[in-house]
Amino acid sequence: MLNIKIDRNKCINALDCLKCIDACRSGVLLVLSPYAEVAKGRIKPVIMSMCTGCGECQRVCPAKAITMIK
Amino acid sequence: MCELCIKHGEGKKWYEVMKNYSKELYSQNNVEQFMKDFFLNFHKEFNGIIKLDAAKRKRSIVYGFIRKMATSHMKKNHFGQIIPLEDAEMIIDMMQSITRVPCICRGLTRGEKNARYCFAIGVDPSPSDILGDYPHLKENLETLTRDEAKKLLRKFDQEGLIHSIWTFKTPFIGGICNCDRDCLAYRIQVTADLMQIMFKGEYVAEIDLDQCVGCRSCQKLCQFGAIEFSSSNLKCYINPMKCYGCGVCRSACNKEAITLNDRNQLPELAGVW
Ligand code: SF4
Numbered sequence: 001m002l003n004i005k006i007d008r009n010k011c012i013n014a015l016d017c018l019k020c021i022d023a024c025r026s027g028v029l030l031v032l033s034p035y036a037e038v039a040k041g042r043i044k045p046v047i048m049s050m051c052t053g054c055g056e057c058q059r060v061c062p063a064k065a066i067t068m069i070k
Numbered sequence: 071m072c073e074l075c076i077k078h079g080e081g082k083k084w085y086e087v088m089k090n091y092s093k094e095l096y097s098q099n100n101v102e103q104f105m106k107d108f109f110l111n112f113h114k115e116f117n118g119i120i121k122l123d124a125a126k127r128k129r130s131i132v133y134g135f136i137r138k139m140a141t142s143h144m145k146k147n148h149f150g151q152i153i154p155l156e157d158a159e160m161i162i163d164m165m166q167s168i169t170r171v172p173c174i175c176r177g178l179t180r181g182e183k184n185a186r187y188c189f190a191i192g193v194d195p196s197p198s199d200i201l202g203d204y205p206h207l208k209e210n211l212e213t214l215t216r217d218e219a220k221k222l223l224r225k226f227d228q229e230g231l232i233h234s235i236w237t238f239k240t241p242f243i244g245g246i247c248n249c250d251r252d253c254l255a256y257r258i259q260v261t262a263d264l265m266q267i268m269f270k271g272e273y274v275a276e277i278d279l280d281q282c283v284g285c286r287s288c289q290k291l292c293q294f295g296a297i298e299f300s301s302s303n304l305k306c307y308i309n310p311m312k313c314y315g316c317g318v319c320r321s322a323c324n325k326e327a328i329t330l331n332d333r334n335q336l337p338e339l340a341g342v343w
Pocket residue numbers: 277281282283284285286287288289305306322323324325326327328
């Protein structure tokens with residue numbers, strides 16, 4: 001089953017970036033908190049049932065923190 | 071009438087009943103403590119959503135069961151209903167205190183700290199520590215007069231934001247929200263259909279075909295995909311099974327072709343919430 005992995009060591013400043021959040025058409029990814037301390041690398045694929053596997057999040061991530069596992 | 075009207079409406083719409091906003095209910099149900107826990111631990115709810123979502127994805131046989139349990143949990147604690155602009159304004163007129171607060175959902179879905187789309191009503195969150203550990207909530211509070219609140223509601227309506235009311239320990243109503251796809255309830259119920267967190271409104275919209283010129287402006291504002299277009303007769307139609315009765319489409323129609331009707335008048339909509 002399709003899965004999305006986000007490497008917390010690479011996604012270090014999620015709140016200043018949000019590129020994956022903007023790119024996801026299906027609303028799969030969420031930030032979980034508006035606070036950097038909490039949100040740091042904590043972008044999470046929450047609603048995976050909506051994920052189409054388009055790979056847009058992986059493509060836009062400047063830190064290459066997102067991997068799609070098929 | 072929705073389940074909440076039947077249980078808490080005293081023959082009226084449940085949100086027309088002053089008791090459901092009262093200080094007595096607030097202290098009786100210990101709403102203050104509930105709100106504190108709720109705001110502080112909101113992000114932990116995600117684990118529940120992830121489990122629910124996983125069960126749905128796997129087409130697990132327990133999904134139906136978990137969905138029901140989760141919905142009944144929400145009904146008891148934090149449930150919503152869509153209301154049209156005029157009902158939101160009526161509620162504002164009943165309130166002694168209205169405080170504009172940053173939207174919790176947009177904080178969690180998009181990391182926005184100051185998306186001030188929500189109103190705390192009845193309870194003034196400033197003097198207490200309801201808002202807990204979230205300094206951005208405390209810092210960005212603004213007390214509104216009734217007129218200011220109504221003006222904002224009308225502005226949101228024109229932008230196509232849907233109004234809704236929310237309970238904190240049902241039936242205590244503590245807030246009015248103005249939502250789009252970044253609302254968690256919308257995301258869970260409308261986008262992903264994981265479970266029910268809010269009821270549709272007590273209304274359903276209808277287009278007067280004699281007035282409609284088929285410009286499709288209304289279609290653009292409907293966040294529920296309820297408006298359909300026919301190129302054969304150049305008219306728009308509202309699918310009553312999909313319509314949430316938010317009434318937002320009306321503001322787009324300069325032919326004034328759209329009206330909101332009582333949902334209860336259509337027998338087959340009686341169970342569609
Ligand atoms: S906005 Fe009014 S006139 Fe235009 S399509 Fe909708 S109902 Fe018809």
